[in-house]
Amino acid sequence: MEIYDSAEEEDEHEQFVRWFREAWPYLWAHRGCTFVIIISGEVESNPYYLNLLLKDIAFLHHLGITFVLIPATNIEIHKPLADRGKKTRDNSRLHDVDASAASGNFVAAKIRGVVTGVDYGETGEVKKVDVRRIRERLDCGDCIVLLHNIGYSSSGEALNYNTYEVGTTFSLAIEADKLISIMDGPILDDKCLVQFLTVEEAEAEADMGRVERVHLLDGIKGGVLLLELFKRDEVGTMVVSDVYQGTRMATESDFSRVRELIQASGELVRRSDEELLEMILLDCFIVVERESQIVACAALVSFSEEKCGEVASFVVSSDCRR
Structure with missing residues (x-):
């Protein structure tokens, strides 16, 4: 018979056992799945929150979940592209948390051009996703794929994508199980967390409404990815095209x-x-x-x-x- 030093310690053990029992079905359900994660520029630029998030992603990766990460470097990119053609740098922090990262030119771009009288300049659209090459890296099971919202046209021009458009298009192309957006705060309605959104409401928030399962999470909340994936009551906002409940x-x-x-x-x-x-x-x-x-x-x-x-x-x- 196990003896606890205090009632508080017993409560902690009971809470852990209860949490593990609740999480157990999800451990099997998520194993072998592919998740596409968009990381907002605000979270990406904060080393503390980014490190916590990457540690959780590396942990889940070792549990058998495959990941595609899309850092939204829009904070810098939305400035005039003075350094046109300069390649973005991969984030080396993935290696610090014992996870291999693979990057490459997996997405072909085209210039958006002039739409209804508006010149979008150096903004691009996704032209094609190289599903075969990306699947080769995901199916090997030993690396996390890293994308950027900078792409190149057939003429070599560097174009700035809409990150959510890239995430949605990419998720559909590789048939990802979930698209997860790590934001710089929760979605609130009168100071209360919005747990569910319709497809139309999600499209109003960001162009992410076409994917079957979308999660909008507060990246400032520690452990938010684990809490969302392994607790029955999620901590973020869920967008679903089918009946969730x-x-x-x-x-x-x-x-x-x-x-x-x-x-x-x-x-x-x-x-x-x-x-x-x-x-x-x-x-x-x-x-x-x-x-x-x-x-x-x-x-x-x-x-x-x-x-x-x-x-x-x-x-x-x-x-x-x-």
């Missing part, structure tokens, strides 16, 4: 999870497995799903003759309670 009638295949939720509550009337299954088959149970995981359930048993009903169950997973 919703309710539906329970089916027979939900029996085990519904029983688990009810047993964990410890406060409901005891029912046998047969009684519980019968209630599910009679459409008494409604479940709440989040990312295909049942996080809550409720049951209403109707007594038509008496014109009343019984709330037979109302359970929310402890991981989701606020």
